[in-house]
Amino acid sequence: MSSQRRSSADPRQDEYRILHEADLRDYLAGIPEVAVRLGGAPASWSISEVGDGNLNLVFIVKGGAGGVAVKQALPYVRLVGESWPLPLSRSHYEYLALTHQARLAPGLVPAVLHHNEALALVVMELLEPHIIMRKGLVAGTLYPRFAGDITTFLARTLFFSSDLAVTAAHKKEGIAAFAGNHALCKITEDLIFTDPYRVAEQNHWTEPWLDATAAAFREDLDLHAAISRLKLKFMASPEALIHGDLHTGSIMVTDSATMVIDPEFAFYGPMGFDLGAVIANLLMAYLASAGHERSPGERRLFEAWVLETIEDVWTEFASEFLELWRTEGHGDAYPRTLFPGEAGAAHLEAERQAYMARLFRDTVGFSAAKIIRRILGLAHNIDFELIEDPKRRAISEARSLRLARAMMVDAASFPTIGAVTKAAREARDWQPDFAK
Amino acid sequence: MSSQRRSSADPRQDEYRILHEADLRDYLAGIPEVAVRLGGAPASWSISEVGDGNLNLVFIVKGGAGGVAVKQALPYVRLVGESWPLPLSRSHYEYLALTHQARLAPGLVPAVLHHNEALALVVMELLEPHIIMRKGLVAGTLYPRFAGDITTFLARTLFFSSDLAVTAAHKKEGIAAFAGNHALCKITEDLIFTDPYRVAEQNHWTEPWLDATAAAFREDLDLHAAISRLKLKFMASPEALIHGDLHTGSIMVTDSATMVIDPEFAFYGPMGFDLGAVIANLLMAYLASAGHERSPGERRLFEAWVLETIEDVWTEFASEFLELWRTEGHGDAYPRTLFPGEAGAAHLEAERQAYMARLFRDTVGFSAAKIIRRILGLAHNIDFELIEDPKRRAISEARSLRLARAMMVDAASFPTIGAVTKAAREARDWQPDFAK
The missing domain is CATH 3.30.200.20 (Phosphorylase Kinase; domain 1)
Structure with missing residues (x-):
């Protein structure tokens, strides 16, 4: 090169x-x-x-x-x-x-x-004949390779830039090398973690149906406390070199290939932000799907695949990440020498599981943040925008907001990825007042 | 200059x-x-x-x-x-x-x-007529100004370099400016967070009395898990520009003045590490005190003052830090605009209290880590070393280790600084087997 x-x-x-x-x-x-x-x-x-x-x-x-x-x-x-x-x-x-x-x-x-x-x-x-994954999802296309590919991408890029894999010195050098990208971080801090929750000129949503929800979110102090905790985590948790903008518009796909593009928001941040981005965008694809139906139930297979993929993304990521930690955990964190023998191995494994549980909680919270900003903030996405009938679009969006609020404020109700997909299914069946 | x-x-x-x-x-x-x-x-x-x-x-x-x-x-x-x-x-x-x-x-x-x-x-x-505070503590001197001065130092240096006070961009620049100090961080990572818990050539302790405890600590997997969590927090939680070595040997005092010196370990790390250093060294001064008595109870007044000072350090720090947050919290974290009106103020205050509770847990854990390294690791301190009778020294050290282990492994039992001083008092009265 x-x-x-x-x-x-x-x-x-x-x-x-x-x-x-x-x-x-x-x-x-x-x-x-x-x-x-x-x-x-x-x-x-x-x-x-x-x-x-x-x-x-x-x-x-x-x-x-x-x-x-x-x-x-x-x-x-x-x-x-x-x-x-x-x-x-x-x-x-x-x-x-x-x-x-x-x-x-x-x-x-x-x-x-x-x-x-x-x-x-x-x-x-040139990626050919790849298309932007979001376009494929709007069209109802299944990508059977996606979960396996994106979890490999996530597990490897995150693990190998973390304290679990590298020395503290190497990690600090990496953090410093990306510290100058703060203007891009600031976009995220404002557009994802702040503006959707207050009056901001650039906010927009599907009027008039979502007016009441947008107003409620601007006054929901439990939500504001939760998003502020996530914002602080985004700003001050340099766990790994994250992509920083890993939505389905930053992924190009064919039936048999997955390519991640556009990492210009990259910096050392919380791993859950990348994981949350992937899961949020799949959840939106799922809840937008009803808006793209030409006949009821037409996209049932697609929707089942999306939910299964959401579960696979977390499960396969966790499995691959844990396996890397077990086999290549040579970083300065959790030094193997403190966990000798079988009993040591068992204790270290318990620590790993606790680490993953914490990372899952982060993922659920960041996922919710990524959903809300796409519906009430500046930058929307075609999952919803291409639903031509604004009322149908608003129904999909209201369902997504309902799910996202629960995920952000009531994180304890989402101990597993299965709890997330179950709640997504329930949200799919929920009718907002304006739709009744 | x-x-x-x-x-x-x-x-x-x-x-x-x-x-x-x-x-x-x-x-x-x-x-x-x-x-x-x-x-x-x-x-x-x-x-x-x-x-x-x-x-x-x-x-x-x-x-x-x-x-x-x-x-x-x-x-x-x-x-x-x-x-x-x-x-x-x-x-x-x-x-x-x-x-x-x-x-x-x-x-x-x-x-x-x-x-x-x-x-x-x-x-x-030149600081004159200041002496190293640790020497004064060994001699049983009271420093009535200390708590007020050190809490002002801690609250102001930590708060004003945190996300609560500065923009995320400014904070990232600060982190980058100190990232190169990783060799000094590495000393801490090894000597405080790793070596005391494994066989390491440079470890030493008061033999033979502490042999059994040193061996037990090297095999205590709950302790190893706890110290590893603290190590990761030390490496990857750039909350503020911390002093990084804030023991009583880095503080010079007179009756009426306090000066903090030697910040060569400074970097962006967890605030609890500085707080823990101060509290750990006061706890050691308290538990070493019995070893310096020439007659029983001779230093009772000093010891009461040390415990009171430990309580004041946390209480006054928390009060001053919170007041800075309330009046000068113009950083990118917890934007005021998301917490309008009286209800918003109440929610934000609840977040502040939760933040302080988390910081207190960190402080307790780091404090324990700082105690253990001074008794089982490479660098000891004169609080214990100047106790001439090695068995008496070992008794003070064993009491300190007992307290520190509880603080590190059973953090939930220390919800308040009062719980810490209560446990310290109990440790003061505890007799290790070899002393019976």
């Missing part, structure tokens, strides 16, 4: 500018391994800007031999515009995180072909 | 070398504000090396007008020698921490007059 290879030959490359099509074509032509991968004359390459995320430019470039994806950070939030500046350095952190993930979860993240820090630009392999 | 002022004039200053007396005299003569403070001709200054700590050189320099203290880090652990290297950068972190503390707790840390990073050297005001 080349890194800023041309910058010394062409000092222009060291100055940030937003790349437009012609400029990008020239730029890529100058990177031999990218040019070879694309094939043919640069003039023949097709270039299209496809970014549908909230922050960046994304180009798909195709040539005679193959394609690449080019992601360039803008100095502001794309969704909002220049009035909301955002540091270009996020591209640096994304590149660092991709490198970490590629080493630990090979084949589950796109290969990086080139990175130019000054241009805030990453060139990656 | 000058900082490396002479380095451009005299490039020799930029190369680390261990300063000996003549060299130091020349060096200090070249720093105008130090020379003025000392007064008279440099040749007339008295210089004596007085370091009785484990790591560094400390010089007291006195001239006609006044004195200074000079602390220089050695590239190894002084207590052990060159076989145990230790980075000079600890002087940089000590300087950073002193600056932070001086800003937040003015008058409770020595003023820094000069710092030379390359020489790993800090020149400070």
Whole structure:
């Protein structure tokens, strides 16, 4: 992989500018391994800007031999515009995180072909014929590989950056290396952990049906205490290098493959935030599903698969994480030497189980936070947005909010993932007053 | 305050070398504000090396007008020698921490007059007629100002570096600024959280009386699980910029003044570690006291004062910390805007009380860890070491170990600081088998 290879030959490359099509074509032509991968004359390459995320430019470039994806950070939030500046350095952190993930979860993240820090630009392999998983879920597609792949990604990237796997010195160096990504963390702190619970200009929801719930959430002090505890945990629990934005729009899939993209929110944070993101987005896919039915019960198989997948995500993650701890737990935490013999092994195993129970509680709480922000906050998702009839959409959203509130405030009622899926099933059958 | 002022004039200053007396005299003569403070001709200054700590050189320099203290880090652990290297950068972190503390707790840390990073050297005001608090405690001296001063130091340095007072971005920058001090953290991780619980060459204890307890602690798996949970908390809970070594040997006192010195172990860690250090060392002063009696009951007044001080340390800390939170809680955690009106204030106050209860549990656990390491680990303290009769010493130590084990393993039995002092009183009256 080349890194800023041309910058010394062409000092222009060291100055940030937003790349437009012609400029990008020239730029890529100058990177031999990218040019070879694309094939043919640069003039023949097709270039299209496809970014549908909230922050960046994304180009798909195709040539005679193959394609690449080019992601360039803008100095502001794309969704909002220049009035909301955002540091270009996020591209640096994304590149660092991709490198970490590629080493630990090979084949589950796109290969990086080139990175130019000054241009805030990453060139990656083109994922084809992958689609954004959220789109597939809206369409009712089953992804039988998903649970196995995402749990491998989660267990390995989280475990191997944790105190269970590395020395305290290595961990502190990692934390410091990502500390500068605080502007991205701040987005999460505001948009997930604060704004949905107060009057904020950018909040929106499906009116008028959710007006009463939105108002109730803004006055629900038990909920505010719970979200504040989660916010503090998000800010000050550097357990592992987390992806930081692991919703189903950051996952690309085919029937037989899963790829995690877009780790620009990466930093050392609580593991439960990544786990919660995956589970929250599956719960939303499940509760949105009724809104996409053309006939009652049409998506029953899909919905059963989603619930099963939610259970598998936690269960397989826990199993894989625990197995890594048992076999590769060479970090400074829980030193093996303090747990000798059979009795020692049993005590250490009890500690591991307690650790996982605590991590599960975090996961339930963060999952709830991720649901609420998608319904009452700034950034919504197509699971709900593509339900054309706003009242039907509001019914799915109200069910999700009901479930999420219980998960956040009454965490003790969710001791197992089975309790979560059971509550999700009950929420699916619940009718809000406005639907009666 | 000058900082490396002479380095451009005299490039020799930029190369680390261990300063000996003549060299130091020349060096200090070249720093105008130090020379003025000392007064008279440099040749007339008295210089004596007085370091009785484990790591560094400390010089007291006195001239006609006044004195200074000079602390220089050695590239190894002084207590052990060159076989145990230790980075000079600890002087940089000590300087950073002193600056932070001086800003937040003015008058409770020595003023820094000069710092030379390359020489790993800090020149400070000379604390006179202060003595190391531990020496005063061994002598049975009461320090009525201590609780008030140390709680102000703790509440202010901890609160104002926490998420309750600062933005998440500021906090992450602080964490990163201290991340490089991991070699000092590693000493704590090994000597406090690991070695006393396993066979380690450097461990020692009062033989033969404590042989059985030392062996029992090495096989006590409940204790090993508890110390491992505390170790993980120490490594991965950057709640605030902590002193990191706040025992009574890092505190200098007079009847009417308290000064905290030696923050070279500073990093972003759990607040309970500093609180636990203070309380642990007072508990040891209390339980060692019987060993210093020349006649039974002679030190009863002192002992009552120590227990009262332990209660005051927690109670006044909690009160001061909570008051800061209520009046200056402008950090990103627990945003005021989510807790409006009277009902909001009541909810937020309940969260604050829960936060303090959690912090108290941490304090009890860390306190226990600090006691055990001083009796079974490498570095002991004069509270016990100056008890000449080894059997009497062992009795005080055994009582301390008994108390510490209960505090660490059975934390639920210590819901209040009153429960801790009650248990300390009971431990004072307990006779180990070898004493019967």
